[in-house]
Amino acid sequence: MVKAVLLERLWTRMNERGDFPLLSQSLRATVAAMGNDDLDFGALVQVVLSDFALTQKVLRLANSAMYMAFGGNITTVTRALMVLGMDAVGHLVVGLKIVDHFHQSAPRRIDAKLELNRTMLSGFVARKLTEGGDVRAGEEAVVCTLMRQVGKLLVVFYLDSEWDEIRVHLELGATEDEACNQVLGVTYDELGREAATRWRLPDTIRTGMSRYDPADDDGQPQQWLRAITNYSTEVAKVLTSPELTDDARAAQVADLARGYSRVLATDADALVQMSLAIAREEADDGVMREIVELHADADAIARSERLDPEARIAAGIADLRALPSDSPFSTALTLVSETVLASLGFARTIVFVRRGSNVFEARLGFGPGVDDAMPNLTFNAAFQPDVFHLAIANSVGIFIENARDPKMIARQPAWFRASFSDVRAFVLLPSVPQRGAPIALVYGDWLTSQEPRRISQREMSALNELARELARFFSPASIEAA
Structure with missing residues (x-):
């Protein structure tokens, strides 16, 4: 089995x-x-x-x-x-x-x-x-x-x-x-x-x-x-x-x-x-x-790049920009997911993609427990008082440093709490085209088993740039094909 x-x-x-x-x-x-x-x-x-x-x-x-x-x-x-x-x-x-x-x-x-x-x-x-x-x-x-x-x-x-x-x-x-x-x-x-x-x-x-x-x-x-x-x-x-x-x-x-x-x-x-x-x-x-x-x-990476998340995100942005705009949307999703996962040592990454005008659904994810949880990772775009809807209402990402705080738990949707109860901190990065609503939401987390971490302002700025670049590959046809 x-x-x-x-x-x-x-x-x-x-x-x-x-x-x-x-x-x-x-x-x-x-x-x-x-x-x-x-x-x-x-x-x-x-x-x-x-x-x-x-x-x-x-x-x-x-x-x-x-x-x-x-x-x-x-x-x-x-x-x-x-x-x-x-x-x-x-x-x-x-x-x-x-x-x-x-x-x-x-x-x-x-x-x-x-x-x-x-x-x-x-x-x-x-x-x-x-x-x-x-x-x-x-x-x-x-x-x-x-x-x-x-x-x-x-x-x-x-x-x-x-x-x-x-x-x-x-x-x-x-x-x-x-x-x-x-x-x-x-x-x-x-x-x-x-x-x-x-x-x-x-x-x-x-x-x-x-x-x-x-x-x-x-x-x-x-x-x-x-x-x-x-x-x-x-x-x-x-x-x-x-x-x-x-x-x-x-x-x-x-x-x-x-x-x-x-x-x-x-x-x-x-x-x-x-x-x-x-x-x-x-x-x-x-x-x-x-x-x-x-x-x-x-050997060089082990000595230096591992200590420089911003440089790793920048390399991911460069790779994404090198892809032709008509590349498969799935290729861009994979590149973004891998960059986010590796750059800051996250345990999991998930990319939610807008389907139609009302629903965001998980389309790709890496990390423990993700594959089993994927069918349940869907939410309606209509406003709800939780952090995911706060993220898609913004043009820049948000970082939740203490996901286990009772006040923050209350702002997490039920479907999220049911799937991931081991999250210490997480980031949500909306991918917003120059005009229009977000077309994707990139999620990355650290677990309670990991050491506490923070995201600097420069790192968050680089992550936002990476998420924005993803929007270049969006079209309704590409979403259906992904």
């Missing part, structure tokens, strides 16, 4: 971002085309041609030295499919679509970008391991390796508060599986397999992305896939661990190579040299270099 509830919340959160259904549709179309026994390339050609970057990668692969015997100078995707084979191109498409989805969805948080880059690095290791062999098996191995990480990526990208809780458990000494089960009720591996099932990926992918157990190695092809998937994942983890010295990193890679050399049919020393060479190559201009820079940025 816990697993079902968690999965439903995860899929709902992904759909709220707007781009996830497009990924699912694209992956399913690709897999369906791969399973076409009549060799009708049309469906897969259409998937490839819909993405310029993908088209170029397919053509480059078909024109690589490995395929010069087929005549070279391949200029059409149809001819590339004939040379490479449906499965090889299909797996290449699946891998690129997954990586591209998370690139496009990437929040500003550094830890999310680090996890994505670590996943990409594991894919590079898998591709290097399979170079010179069957391209179909190689691309299949890359997809299995990427999918091995998808469960973690889904959590870090879409379940912000749960990801933070998991990291706390890890810092206290829990294993990754223990932390995931405590917070989510499922492991990352289970989430990844669920995603593979929803995307209707082939059985070979679902089998190959599982953990490799040397005790169960029966020499079957799926064991080779599992071994590549696990070796690539573990090597990427070692290569990107900032606390390791070069000698310690090399020693850990050597241990991994000795454990996997037999099943991968590769000499252990050759595995070590190949793995460390990837780190050196990438350090010049690639994912490893970006990982190093992200680690440095994270």
